[in-house]
Amino acid sequence: xxxxxxxxxxxxxxxxxxxxxxxxxxxxxxxxxxxxxxxxxxxxxxxxxxxxxxxxxxxxxxxxxxxxxxxxxxxxxxxxxxxxxxxxxxxxxxxxxxxxxxxxxxxxxxxxxxxxxxxxxxxxxxxxxxxxxxxxxxxxxxxxxxxxxxxxxxxxxxxxxxxxxxxxxxxxxxxxxxxxxxxxxxxxxxxxxxxxxxxxxxxxxxxxxxxxxxxxxxxxxxxxxxxxxxxxxxxxxxxxxxxxxxxxxxxxxxx
Amino acid sequence: xxxxxxxxxxxxxxxxxxxxxxxxxxxxxxxxxxxxxxxxxxxxxxxxxxxxxxxxxxxxxxxxxxxxxxxxxxxxxxxxxxxxxxxxxxxxxxxxxxxxxxxxxxxxxxxxxxxxxxxxxxxxxxxxxxxxxxxxxxxxxxxxxxxxxxxxxxxxxxxxxxxxxxxxxxxxxxxxxxxxxxxxxxxxxxxxxxxxxxxxxxxxxxxxxxxxxxxxxxxxxxxxxxxxxxxxxxxxxxxxxxxxxxxxxxxxxxxxxxxxxxxxxxxxxxxxxxxxxxxxxxxxxxxxxxxxxxxxxxxxxxxxxxxxxxxxxxxxxxxxxxxxxxxxxxxxxxxxxxxxxxxxxxxxxxxxxxxxxxxxxxxxxxxxxxxxxxxxxxxxxxxxxxxxxxxxxxxx
Numbered sequence: 312x313x314x315x316x317x318x319x320x321x322x323x324x325x326x327x328x329x330x331x332x333x334x335x336x337x338x339x340x341x342x343x344x345x346x347x348x349x350x351x352x353x354x355x356x357x358x359x360x361x362x363x364x365x366x367x368x369x370x371x372x373x374x375x376x377x378x379x380x381x382x383x384x385x386x387x388x389x390x391x392x393x394x395x396x397x398x399x400x401x402x403x404x405x406x407x408x409x410x411x412x413x414x415x416x417x418x419x420x421x422x423x424x425x426x427x428x429x430x431x432x433x434x435x436x437x438x439x440x441x442x443x444x445x446x447x448x449x450x451x452x453x454x455x456x457x458x459x460x461x462x463x464x465x466x467x468x469x470x471x472x473x474x475x476x477x478x479x480x481x482x483x484x485x486x487x488x489x490x491x492x493x494x495x496x497x498x499x500x501x502x503x504x505x506x507x508x509x510x511x512x513x514x515x516x517x518x519x520x521x522x523x524x525x526x527x528x529x530x531x532x533x534x535x536x537x538x539x540x541x542x543x544x545x546x547x548x549x550x551x552x553x554x555x556x557x558x559x560x561x562x563x564x565x566x
Numbered sequence: 567x568x569x570x571x572x573x574x575x576x577x578x579x580x581x582x583x584x585x586x587x588x589x590x591x592x593x594x595x596x597x598x599x600x601x602x603x604x605x606x607x608x609x610x611x612x613x614x615x616x617x618x619x620x621x622x623x624x625x626x627x628x629x630x631x632x633x634x635x636x637x638x639x640x641x642x643x644x645x646x647x648x649x650x651x652x653x654x655x656x657x658x659x660x661x662x663x664x665x666x667x668x669x670x671x672x673x674x675x676x677x678x679x680x681x682x683x684x685x686x687x688x689x690x691x692x693x694x695x696x697x698x699x700x701x702x703x704x705x706x707x708x709x710x711x712x713x714x715x716x717x718x719x720x721x722x723x724x725x726x727x728x729x730x731x732x733x734x735x736x737x738x739x740x741x742x743x744x745x746x747x748x749x750x751x752x753x754x755x756x757x758x759x760x761x762x763x764x765x766x767x768x769x770x771x772x773x774x775x776x777x778x779x780x781x782x783x784x785x786x787x788x789x790x791x792x793x794x795x796x797x798x799x800x801x802x803x804x805x806x807x808x809x810x811x812x813x814x815x816x817x818x819x820x821x822x823x824x825x826x827x828x829x830x831x832x833x834x835x836x837x838x839x840x841x842x843x844x845x846x847x848x849x850x851x852x853x854x855x856x857x858x859x860x861x862x863x864x865x866x867x868x869x870x871x872x873x874x875x876x877x878x879x880x881x882x883x884x885x886x887x888x889x890x891x892x893x894x895x896x897x898x899x900x901x902x903x904x905x906x907x908x909x910x911x912x913x914x915x916x917x918x919x920x921x922x923x924x925x926x927x928x929x930x931x932x933x934x935x936x937x938x939x940x941x942x943x944x945x946x947x948x949x950x951x952x953x954x955x956x957x958x959x960x961x962x
Contacts (some may be wrong), residue, residue: 402911403613403919414906414913427902427914438754442695443688462685463677465617466695472752473902474912477614478677481606494606496676507933555751 335432369452371532371560378526381424384411389518394490406477408500423566428501429475431560452560453502462498472552475499556564570652570955575945581787586936595932598925610926613919616896618809623888624930628668630760633736634773643729649799652952658713659944660758669936694745701739708732740769755895764788764814772809772884775877782874795957801873805862812855830866834898845886852885
């Protein structure tokens, strides 16, 4: 078999092709390597500092017990629907983020009904006791559970003075993307943080107003001109378990 | 007294028979854990009101006993009591295996035991639970080094120092375990500083009872009995420790009975709380305190059989005490709005129901089985069993 020698022009042309190929390949690889980074920067920029929770605000609720009707559970239904909390017909183990509690004054016999939910304490015992730091308090006062680091030890449930937390005892269905949950972890009221971050009020507050009671008022506890301050200035408010001095974000009036 | 000598556990049908029995417990334990984790905790008796159940009773019992199991080694190394020297190695081994058994139950009862690595890599140092993770793992490391010092003749001179470190560590560890409950300010059944020293007394008592039972078991498997002098010394110690626990229990209840604030809780635990007063008076006080105290203090009952019977009664009392403390403490409702009676669909204002499932007992017994299995196997692997160096009579 004979081998034909290559001409000088053909050799130069091949070298140019090779150079062009490597240049274009390098550009392509660089683009592939940099593009995700550029995309990340773009995403990071989209979540600017202004939109991050800040300690200039402290979100809270004021419950006017005079307007809260016994037997009405619009707030509970709205919460269940908003967060996909469908029970299994086992009240002892089903999740409940907000519940209606009927109270009777042991001295006078006076009766009233109040919703009890996570009180979003300034010094939350659940956050103190959590071994992994999964229970945490956002800068704007909302107490949450990081579902990725909760190991399901349930020590926070032992520590919560309001029994406001639930443990997921079984498989879940119908989860909402804005409210991720996980079997074997602990959860509680998020104050509808996904709505607050989009300048909306919590589902329970909206439902209470739509039902014509307006017993729940949402707002910034630090805002001297806001609705909470305005209502609080007209009447005495109280927190549950005041003996523990937790400075709760949920306050009650008219009792 | 001559330095004790040690040997490996000889192979025998009896030994392997006991190993087979405890292995069966371990298998049941892991099967129970698998059932609980795959189905979810709804198959247990635990719920949103009683969040820690029977597995925690077993886990706390094993962890507290682990600390107390080190008594014999501490008495020999720290307090120079030569009588206990032959038991030093077994004592340290028991401390490790009981702790491993207890921690295994604790981990397998987590909602997400697969996230153990998260517990090892994310720490909240405001949490006594997080501190306990260090106390438990650190205790195992310290006692392993302590054992090495005992086994290695060139290191024997450091046994005293390591013994002192392990002794201090175990006191802090039990304080930490008691503080898991003592720091729960929201629950009136737990919120008490006396729990930490009470847990130390409990560890001394439960650990000594287990030392007596397991030493008698291991000596019987080998074919000889627990040496009389050792038995009499441990028996006397157990008597003191049972009284010490009773002292803290009385102080705790008297403190709560004094103020009107806790009258409802005391009424619940001591009088009308259903199973809890029964377990308290019959299990904890009568069977677990008075009866063993009488047996241990009476000269005429100074036999191995009565001593082991007393130790077993102490363990019955231990389970009853931890059940009443841990589960009774949760079953009693939290008074969220003082001055008002509370009713709701979430069981506010009522005594919480708790019916433990078989799986929970299975998991707990699996932890006990694991502790015993590792204890027995270790005696085959290394020379833990004393063959000489026993005292001829009671040293006290």
